[in-house]
Amino acid sequence: MTGPSRRWRRGGSLVAWWLLFALGLWLVGQAIGRPASLTACVASAALVGFVGETGDWLRRRLRACRATPGTRPAVRVKPTRR
Template sequence: MTGPQRVRRVVVSLAVWWLLLALALWLLGTMLDQPASVAQCAASSAFLVALGEAGDWARRRRRAKQES
């Protein structure tokens, strides 16, 4: 896969995860009768996505070091 196509794929993937997680947090808060604003849920989901991506990056880096 070429550079621009790969970047576009990663950006779309992260955006979809972010939106789905924000929706899930908002729905969960609504169901538990502790609603939060959509902006609060979006901020929380952005943090969780960034944390997950950092963990994935660290895992791949550690695995690459072990293989070499």
């Protein structure tokens, strides 16, 4: 599966998880007696998801940089004339 169908599947999965997380936040708020609006829970879920995905991306970048030592961009040295 490649191309647009893969993107739709991944996007749909992300939206489903986001909505389930928002619903979970809303239900927890109802259960503990501190209800919040569903809109606030959706916004909180989006923020937590964004922070989590950014942290995961950063972790993978740092791990990749540490796994391949000596791959820094080479410094270009101009040849000297004698």
